[in-house]
Every structure is written in C-alpha cells, then in structure tokens.
Amino acid sequence: MKNIIIILILSVSIFNNAFAGGPWPQPKGKGYFKLSEWWTVFDQHYTDAGLIDPNVTTGIFNTAFYGEYGVTDRLTTILNANLLSRNYMNNLKSMTTQEIIVAGEAIITFGDVDLGIKYGLTKPGKLPVSVSLILGIPSGKVNGGTLGNLATGDGEFNQILQVDTGFGFKIGKHISSYVSGYAAINNRTKEFSEEFRYGIEAGIGLLKNKVWITSKLNVVESFKNGATAENVTSTSIFANNTEFASIAFEANIYVTKNIGVSLGTAGAMRGEIIAAAPSYSVGVFYDMAK
Amino acid sequence: MKLYQLAFIIISLFIFQSCIQDDFVDDMVEPNLRISTPLDTIQLNTDFQFEEMFLNNIGNEVAIEAIWSSSNPAAISITDDGLATANMEGTSTISVTYNDGTNEYQDAIIVTVGATTIINLQVSTGAIATTSSYELTGDFTFEETIEGVKLTFEDNYAASTALPGLYVYLSNNANSVGNAYEIGAVEVFNGAHEYIIPNVDFSDYQYVVYFCKPFNVKVGDGDL
Numbered sequence: 001m002k003n004i005i006i007i008l009i010l011s012v013s014i015f016n017n018a019f020a021g022g023p024w025p026q027p028k029g030k031g032y033f034k035l036s037e038w039w040t041v042f043d044q045h046y047t048d049a050g051l052i053d054p055n056v057t058t059g060i061f062n063t064a065f066y067g068e069y070g071v072t073d074r075l076t077t078i079l080n081a082n083l084l085s086r087n088y089m090n091n092l093k094s095m096t097t098q099e100i101i102v103a104g105e106a107i108i109t110f111g112d113v114d115l116g117i118k119y120g121l122t123k124p125g126k127l128p129v130s131v132s133l134i135l136g137i138p139s140g141k142v143n144g145g146t147l148g149n150l151a152t153g154d155g156e157f158n159q160i161l162q163v164d165t166g167f168g169f170k171i172g173k174h175i176s177s178y179v180s181g182y183a184a185i186n187n188r189t190k191e192f193s194e195e196f197r198y199g200i201e202a203g204i205g206l207l208k209n210k211v212w213i214t215s216k217l218n219v220v221e222s223f224k225n226g227a228t229a230e231n232v233t234s235t236s237i238f239a240n241n242t243e244f245a246s247i248a249f250e251a252n253i254y255v256t257k258n259i260g261v262s263l264g265t266a267g268a269m270r271g272e273i274i275a276a277a278p279s280y281s282v283g284v285f286y287d288m289a290k
Numbered sequence: 291m292k293l294y295q296l297a298f299i300i301i302s303l304f305i306f307q308s309c310i311q312d313d314f315v316d317d318m319v320e321p322n323l324r325i326s327t328p329l330d331t332i333q334l335n336t337d338f339q340f341e342e343m344f345l346n347n348i349g350n351e352v353a354i355e356a357i358w359s360s361s362n363p364a365a366i367s368i369t370d371d372g373l374a375t376a377n378m379e380g381t382s383t384i385s386v387t388y389n390d391g392t393n394e395y396q397d398a399i400i401v402t403v404g405a406t407t408i409i410n411l412q413v414s415t416g417a418i419a420t421t422s423s424y425e426l427t428g429d430f431t432f433e434e435t436i437e438g439v440k441l442t443f444e445d446n447y448a449a450s451t452a453l454p455g456l457y458v459y460l461s462n463n464a465n466s467v468g469n470a471y472e473i474g475a476v477e478v479f480n481g482a483h484e485y486i487i488p489n490v491d492f493s494d495y496q497y498v499v500y501f502c503k504p505f506n507v508k509v510g511d512g513d514l
Contacts, residue, residue, distance in 0.1 A: 043313070045505075048452030051423035056506040057313050088310050092506050094468065095314040096348050101468040102506055104310040149455070149504030228451035230479045241452065273452055 022180040022201065023128040023164035025120040026070030027289055033067040036262065036283025046244070046271035056102070057090040058275070062111055074120040078134065082111025085140055085152035107144035112153040113137040118164075127167060132184075134160040156190040166201070176205035186220075193226035193241050212252040219245045222272075244271035250281075258290050313506075317348050317466040323356070323388050323395035326493045331408040332366060332376040332401055340372035342386045343493065344395070349463030356388045365403050376403040411435070412492040418443075418500070418512035424450035426500055426510035438488035441473075441498060449479045455504040460487070460495035464511045467501050476500070 026032065041059040044052050063084040069077050088106035093099065116134035140153015166180025179202045186195040203214035222241040248266035255261060262285055267278035326343045344354045358372040365380030374384065385398040413433040420426040428447025433440050449456060461470035471494075473485050500509040 047423035048450060049423050053423050053507060055502075057311065058505070089505075090311050090313045093312050093314050094348055094466070095316045096318045099468075101315065101317075101466055104312075106310055147504055229453065229456060229476075230451040 021068075021164070022178070023120070023130040023166045023182075025074055025076040025118055025130060026068050028070045028073045030288040031067060031069035032285065032287050032289065034065070034262065034283050034285035036064050036066070036281050038062045038064060038279060038281040040275060040277055040279035042275035042277030044276045046268065046274050046276050048241070048272050050270060050272055052276045056092050056104075059086070059088045061086040064111075068118075076118040076120075078114070078116035078118060078132070080114040080116075082113065082140065082152070085109055085111030087144065087150045087152055089145075089150065103146075105145040105147075105150060107141060107150045107152060109141040109144070109152045111140040113139050114158075116160075127165060129163065129165045132160070132162040132164065134158070134162065136160070154192075156188055156192050159187040160197070161185050161187075162197075171204070174208075176209055178203050188226070191227035191240070194223040196221045196223065210254045214250045214252070216248045216250075216266075217245070218248065218266075240273075242271070242273045244268040244274045246271075252285065254287075254290070258287050260285050260287065315466055317463050317468070319345070319347060319349050319463055319465075321345060321347050321390075321393070321395060322462075322496075323354075323386060324397045324493065325384070325386055325399050326491065328410045328412055328493070329384075329399065329401050329407070330410045331404040331406065332374060333405065333407040334376050334379065334403050336376055336407060338374045338376075338407065340368070340374055340384060340386070342372070342388075342397070344388060345462050345496075348466065348468070349461065349496075350469050351462070354388050354390075356386045359385050359387070361385070366401060374401070379403050414514055416512045416514060418447075418498060418510055420510040422507065422509050424453055424502075424509050426450065430498070430512065432492070432498075432514045434492040435486070437486055439490050439492055440484055440486050442484040443478075443482055445482050447478075447481060447483070449476055449500070450509070451479050453502045453507070453509065455502055456509060457501055457503040458485070459499050459501065460490065460514070461497050461499045462495055464497045464499055465508065467499060470499065471495060475503075 039061040043057040044054050047053050062082045065081045065083055067079045071077055086108045089104050091100050091104040092102040094101055114134050114136050116132055118130050118132040121129045136158025138153050138155050138157055142151045142155035144150035162182055162184035164182040166178055168178040171177050181200040184197040188194055197220050199216055199218040201216040203212050205212050220243055222243050224241045226240045228240055246266050246268045250262055250264035252262045253260050262283045264281040265278055268274055322345045324343055327341045332338050342356045343351055346352050357370050358368045360366050360368045360382045362380055362382035365378055366374050366376055366382040368374040381402045383398050384401050388395045411434045415431050417429045418426055426449050429444040431442045456476040458473045458476055459467045459470035461467055496514055497511050499511040
C-alpha cells in the first residue's frame with residue numbers, strides 16, 4: 001500500500017534535522033552525524049477536508065542515521081537512512097464481547113534512504129545560498145502485513161531539488177543566532193503527485209553555544225496532479241495529494257566539544273491525509289566542525 | 291566513542307519501540323429477531339417451512355430455539371419449529387417468539403391461503419450518508435433478484451477518492467465489519483452503478499457500510 005501517512009512522516013524526518021542543514025555546506029573534511037530515534041503514535045488523522053477523524057491506533061518508529069560530510073568547502077554529501085523502521089497497528093476489539101475484530105500487526109524492516117548533495121553557490125561573506133539534490137530511495141517495505149496496510153517506506157522514488165538561504169547574526173554581543181529558509185520541488189514516481197515544499201528555521205545558541213534551540217516550520221503543498229483511488233492503475237489501495245504544515249522544535253545540547261544529544265518534537269498544524277499527532281525524536285550527534 | 295557506548299545508545303533507542311495494544315469499537319446493537327422467509331400466500335393443502343434469524347447484541351446471527359405460532363390455526367397451522375400447513379382458505383398472522391431468559395423477542399407476518407404459494411421478491415430504497423469527514427452520499431435501491439441481491443446506486447452517488455482502500459460491506463452492525471459481507475473495494479466514486487451479490491438473501495443484512503479497510507475507519511452507512 002502506498003501509505004501516504006507513513007510516507008510523509010518518513011519524509012519529514014530528514015527535514016527535522018533542523019540543527020544541521022540550512023544553506024551552509026560542511027567545511028572540507030568535516031561532518032555532522034546523528035543517530036536518532038523518531039516516533040509517532042496516532043489514533044486520528046487529518047482527512048481530505050482538513051478535518052480530524054479517528055483511525056485505529058498506528059505507531060511508527062524509526063531508528064535513523066543522518067550524516068553530512070564536506071567533500072569540498074562547497075560540496076556536501078548527505079545521507080539519511082532509516083536503519084530500522086517499525087510500523088504497527090493495534091488490535092481492534094469489540095467493546096461488547098472483547099473479541100478481536102481485526103488483529104493488530106507489526107513489521108520491522110530497513111526503511112527508506114535519502115541520498116543527497118548540497119552545493120554552496122556563494123562565496124564566504126556573501127548571503128549563503130545552496131542548492132541540494134536529494135534522492136529518496138524506496139528501500140523500505142510497502143504492502144506489509146496481512147492486509148497490506150503496513151509500510152516502512154513509500155515505494156516510490158523521490159527527487160527533491162531544494163534551494164536554501166539564510167544568515168547568522170548576534171543577539172547582543174554573545175548570543176549566536178541564525179535564520180534560514182528553503183524551497184523545494186519533489187518530483188515523484190508511481191503516479192504520486194508532485195510537491196512544493198518550503199519552510200523557515202530559526203536557531204539560537206545559549207550557554208556559549210553549548211545549547212542550541214531551534215524551531216522550524218515545514219509546509220508541503222501537493223500539486224494534486226497524480227492519481228487518486230478513482231483512476232489509479234498500479235494498485236487498488238491508493239492515497240495521494242497529502243499536504244501539511246508542521247512546526248518542529250529541537251534542542252541540541254553539546255556534552256563534549258563535538259558530541260551532543262538532541263531532543264525534538266514536531267506536529268502538523270493543518271493537514272490532509274496525514275497523522276494528527278505529534279512526533280518525537282531523541283538522538284546523539286557528532287559535530288566535527290566544532 | 292567506544293563501541294559499547296554506541297551499542298548502549300542503539301539499544302536504548304530500541305526501547306522506545308512500542309507494543310501492539312487494543313483499540314475498542316462500540317459495537318453494541320439491540321438484539322433482533324425476524325422472519326427471513328417473506329411468504330405472502332401459501333397454497334391450500336401444502337406445507338411451508340418458515341425460517342427465522344436472530345441477531346445478537348453485536349449483530350451476529352446465532353442459532354436459537356424459537357417458538358412459532360399461528361393466530362388462525364384453522365386456516366394455517368404451524369409447528370413449534372415453523373412448519374406451516376395451509377388447511378383452508380383464510381388469513382393468519384404467523385409469529386415467531388424467542389425468550390433468552392431476560393428478554394422476549396418477536397416478529398410476525400400476515401399470510402393468506404390461496405391457489406398458489408407466493409414468496410415476495412423484496413425491494414427497499416434508501417440513502418447512504420457519511421458518518422465521517424469524507425464525502426459519501428447517494429440514493430440506492432436494494433432488491434432481491436434471481437441472481438441474488440442487487441444494490442443499485444443512483445446518479446447522485448459520490449464517494450471520496452482520498453482514502454486508501456475504501457471498501458463496501460453488507461453488515462448487521464453499522465459500526466463494525468467484524469462479521470460483515472465484504473462486497474469489495476470501491477471502484478466507482480461518482481454516478482450510477484450496481485453490485486449484484488450472489489448467495490446473499492435480502493433479509494440477511496440490515497446495513498450497507500463503507501470502511502477504509504487499511505485503517506479501520508468507518509466512512510458512512512445506509513439502512514437497507
């Protein structure tokens with residue numbers, strides 16, 4: 001099943017690496033690496049009308065590796081790999097008899113992988129602008145479980161072309177801050193609608209930059225040019241045209257010069273055919289650029 | 291970072307993996323006893339076996355020991371287990387009763403003794419309506435045919451194309467498809483269309499219900 005609810009959640013994860021990313025490529029030979037757990041459990045979702053309806057409780061857990069590495073001062077390679085993805089649904093039981101109506105199931109597999117490159121278009125001292133090409137490799141499982149309703153990947157090949165810009169500044173004399181934004185086009189295969197994605201991010205460094213608090217607004221708008229359940233030819237179970245606007249918050253705390261922990265949460269403020277519940281993440285990161 | 295530290299971190303992350311638990315659906319309905327053989331006329335000097343259907347508090351059919359009776363045994367006599375005999379011209383109300391120890395359930399039909407036995411082909415009309423935020427609307431006719439039952443939707447039928455896996459069922463519980471008859475995946479989302487369903491009797495089900503099967507989301511229903 002092309003489970004857009006899961007697809008979007010998987011897709012969001014790469015953009016939730018708010019602390020890395022932005023328009024700034026990694027310096028040559030430096031990198032940022034993060035191992036994290038990201039999860040959401042939801043029993044309601046946004047419908048195609050943008051309203052909230054219930055669904056059987058569904059959980060998605062991703063153990064992910066995210067890495068950026070500077071090949072040159074302008075060219076950075078990006079990897080976001082869901083090393084272990086788990087998707088489950090609860091048992092549906094009769095309140096009257098306590099008997100199981102539909103048995104819950106779970107799958108655990110390797111998830112989707114995003115590979116990308118980021119290239120800095122501007123020289124140091126200028127307003128940083130970078131372009132990125134991110135390829136979403138459908139290495140996760142689709143059509144999992146007895147009903148084919150579990151997935152750890154979207155089963156389609158994303159091609160995301162993204163432009164980032166932003167700038168850093170000081171608040172007062174000692175507090176470092178930055179603001180960045182991005183816009184992206186996601187070209188998709190397998191009759192999925194293309195997407196326009198954009199967002200803004202802001203971060204502030206506290207305690208001599210040992211603690212960074214970031215927030216990010218992500219928006220996905222569907223071109224609604226793909227197939228729907230009415231005209232899809234590839235499968236009988238199909239959802240498309242998912243949209244959302246989400247806000248994410250993340251705290252990155254350096255416990256040594258290079259190593260830190262991150263805590264984050266994100267949730268959709270509006271959406272169509274997407275989970276209506278917050279997601280959470282915890283992780284450890286290694287920042288070579290410090 | 292040493293290897294054991296990395297292993298500890300990974301194992302710690304796995305702890306967040308949650309287990310399958312239980313969701314509950316409020317599927318209680320009023321138990322219902324009905325005569326499932328819609329006899330209109332019974333031929334003089336012949337027998338006819340009546341049948342009943344009892345649906346329990348979740349809409350599942352269960353076997354019972356019902357008691358049959360006739361208001362006019364001179365015209366139509368009937369045994370406790372529903373075997374009727376047409377003795378002379380006239381009319382009788384045929385009743386079926388079941389007592390589960392707590393409640394008594396009853397259904398009845400009026401039957402005439404005539405020249406030939408007539409079992410009515412039944413027809414009903416209704417409308418489906420959404421019970422969710424997804425579009426579902428349309429008028430329908432539900433009728434008994436020689437091939438089975440036929441569910442015909444009118445031109446004003448419309449269903450959301452946004453859901454993954456919209457399925458249509460016949461059920462005796464509007465809130466559950468636990469023991470429903472799955473007609474199949476919805477393939478028509480606008481306009482007139484029909485389903486011919488063999489091996490199903492007109493009185494077998496009370497509702498047509500639409501569910502998003504992958505996510506067990508009820509979309510809408512209609513009374514048959």
